[in-house]
Amino acid sequence: MAKITFITPDNESVTLEAEQGSVMELAVSNNIAGIDGDCGGVCSCATCHVHVAPEDVAKVGAASEIEQDMLELDDNANEYSRLCCQIEISEQLDGVTLTVAG
Amino acid sequence: MSDDLNQTCVIIGASHAGVNAAFALRKEGWSGPIVLIDGDSNLPYHRPPLSKAYLTSDDDISSHLLKPAVSYQQHNIELKLGVVVERLDATTKQLSLSGGEQLGYDKLILATGARAFVPPISGLNSAKHVFTLRNAEDVNRIRDAYNQLAAQNRCRVAVIGGGYIGLETAASLRKMAADVTVIERESRILARVTTAQMSEFFTELHQQHGVNIATDKQVEAIQPGPHGDIVRCSDRSEIAADLIIIGVGVRVNTVLAEQAGIQLNNGIEVNQYGQTSNPEIYAIGDCSYHHNPHYDRKIRLESVQNAVDQAKVAAAHLCGKAKVYDAIPWFWSDQYDVKLQMVGLSDDHDEAIKRQEPEPNKFSVWYFKQDQLVAVDAVNHAKAYVLGTKLIKTQQALNKANIVDASVELNLANLTS
Ligand SMILES: Cc1cc2nc3c(=O)[nH]c(=O)nc-3n(C[C@H](O)[C@H](O)[C@H](O)COP(=O)(O)OP(=O)(O)OC[C@H]3O[C@@H](n4cnc5c(N)ncnc54)[C@H](O)[C@@H]3O)c2cc1C
Ligand code: FES
Numbered sequence: 001m002a003k004i005t006f007i008t009p010d011n012e013s014v015t016l017e018a019e020q021g022s023v024m025e026l027a028v029s030n031n032i033a034g035i036d037g038d039c040g041g042v043c044s045c046a047t048c049h050v051h052v053a054p055e056d057v058a059k060v061g062a063a064s065e066i067e068q069d070m071l072e073l074d075d076n077a078n079e080y081s082r083l084c085c086q087i088e089i090s091e092q093l094d095g096v097t098l099t100v101a102g
Numbered sequence: 103m104s105d106d107l108n109q110t111c112v113i114i115g116a117s118h119a120g121v122n123a124a125f126a127l128r129k130e131g132w133s134g135p136i137v138l139i140d141g142d143s144n145l146p147y148h149r150p151p152l153s154k155a156y157l158t159s160d161d162d163i164s165s166h167l168l169k170p171a172v173s174y175q176q177h178n179i180e181l182k183l184g185v186v187v188e189r190l191d192a193t194t195k196q197l198s199l200s201g202g203e204q205l206g207y208d209k210l211i212l213a214t215g216a217r218a219f220v221p222p223i224s225g226l227n228s229a230k231h232v233f234t235l236r237n238a239e240d241v242n243r244i245r246d247a248y249n250q251l252a253a254q255n256r257c258r259v260a261v262i263g264g265g266y267i268g269l270e271t272a273a274s275l276r277k278m279a280a281d282v283t284v285i286e287r288e289s290r291i292l293a294r295v296t297t298a299q300m301s302e303f304f305t306e307l308h309q310q311h312g313v314n315i316a317t318d319k320q321v322e323a324i325q326p327g328p329h330g331d332i333v334r335c336s337d338r339s340e341i342a343a344d345l346i347i348i349g350v351g352v353r354v355n356t357v358l359a360e361q362a363g364i365q366l367n368n369g370i371e372v373n374q375y376g377q378t379s380n381p382e383i384y385a386i387g388d389c390s391y392h393h394n395p396h397y398d399r400k401i402r403l404e405s406v407q408n409a410v411d412q413a414k415v416a417a418a419h420l421c422g423k424a425k426v427y428d429a430i431p432w433f434w435s436d437q438y439d440v441k442l443q444m445v446g447l448s449d450d451h452d453e454a455i456k457r458q459e460p461e462p463n464k465f466s467v468w469y470f471k472q473d474q475l476v477a478v479d480a481v482n483h484a485k486a487y488v489l490g491t492k493l494i495k496t497q498q499a500l501n502k503a504n505i506v507d508a509s510v511e512l513n514l515a516n517l518t519s
Binding site for chain 2: 066
């Protein structure tokens with residue numbers, strides 16, 4: 001079980017619990033604004049962009065090469081950026097904070 | 103305008119286009135009733151996984167929902183699922199629904215998409231296991247039939263049609279250990295949708311994975327064989343199959359538009375706001391024939407990008423905002439461990455240059471028309487896709503020598519120097 005906190009574009013903080021699946025799926029199924037997940041989670045659309053809190057970067061891990069490339073579609077991307085369909089939920093993610101970039 | 107926002111908007115078709123339109127309407131401030139109708143009784147789901155991850159899994163389609171059920175309630179979007187709109191009367195602004203209900207609208211969005219085309223092939227109706235692949239129900243039936251047949255060691259599959267859906271289906275069925283033949287009428291697979299270079303790559307990819315690619319074959323008849331069916335082609339060749347999948351393209355769902363007397367042209371003709379020839383009625387997604395300002399021509403697209411972007415444009419216009427549709431088309435296809443990403447329209451290019459990276463199966467093809475970059479096809483190379491997306495937009499002059507030379511790093515500076 002992992003508790004994940006999303007900060008939405010309206011600066012709302014929403015904490016959700018999940019055991020499995022991708023972070024994008026968790027966000028979409030809980031209506032987190034700004035996470036669209038248009039491609040269904042196959043790293044093709046870049047509509048699931050989040051900024052990982054700096055202190056959580058180690059827990060969340062780094063983006064793969066294709067993901068890093070896709071992030072460049074968004075001018076808003078930085079070193080903390082991830083496409084959250086590529087983040088698998090596990091206990092390791094417990095307590096992380098993700099700010100929706102969209 | 104504020105009065106208009108209180109009106110009733112009915113959306114026919116609850117797939118990528120219709121669902122996105124409903125949510126975009128709320129986002130843009132539509133406060134009146136929104137009714138979203140679909141003949142499919144499942145909660146709206148992602149279609150691309152149908153030929154990919156969903157086919158090879160035993161998932162329920164509920165694990166691929168576009169939005170969770172509660173989202174529709176929270177946004178006050180009324181879903182009518184398993185309900186077909188049988189008639190559209192644009193004069194009285196009334197819809198006749200299956201089940202007998204009449205439903206009035208103020209504004210209407212046609213997001214009716216397309217259906218799988220079934221060509222007239224003799225013997226098709228009496229063949230045992232023939233399927234199209236367009237919706238979740240189709241794939242559920244394919245999975246059930248395949249699993250039953252495979253349990254009896256009958257794993258021969260014929261996929262009629264070598265387009266993206268046919269090829270993705272072939273790749274997925276290979277993963278499920280099927281013995282797959284793709285039967286294509288043209289001299290190369292993907293003939294309708296991409297260039298010869300890409301067709302060649304995908305032919306080899308499938309052959310390496312053990313798929314039989316049979317081109318120049320027009321299917322004439324399907325006949326019962328001693329085991330399973332026999333697919334008979336015009337060149338007299340015969341392909342034995344336990345299961346047949348038809349993937350020869352689609353027909354646009356235009357019946358309602360026809361009833362409303364709306365102008366049709368390779369789909370439902372719309373303006374830059376997604377409005378049809380009847381200003382109260384919009385058409386978005388696979389069913390819409392629209393002008394693309396970037397390429398300055400009219401097109402009909404079958405992609406998630408187009409469905410989502412047109413939905414947003416139509417919703418904005420309905421809410422009184424003058425957003426126009428000017429997206430550069432993009433598309434992806436996943437087959438085996440290959441990810442194809444395409445941006446732009448390559449069909450009228452006059453020059454194509456290929457960049458092969460040192461890694462196998464990693465390359466990009468850059469399409470130019472009069473020295474302007476018009477499209478990029480990227481195989482396992484998201485960087486090329488992303489740069490292509492940016493450069494098609496900015497229309498900068500490009501250094502073609504640096505594109506071809508894989509020892510020159512692919513980045514904006516090197517491409518535009
Ligand atoms: C197997 C498959 C794989 C694909 N893969 C990709 C991919 O990898 N990438 C990509 O970008 N695109 C892909 N596509 C294309 C993409 O799914 C479509 O472009 C997209 O679904 C179009 O959305 P739409 O809402 O316009 O139409 P559709 O998805 O066709 O939906 C139209 C809906 O309208 C409903 N409807 C029609 N008439 C009526 C009526 N009279 N009453 C009630 N309901 C009605 C239908 O039931 C249907 O649900 C794929 C498509 C398929 C079938
Ligand atoms: S959902 Fe499309 S890239 Fe993440």
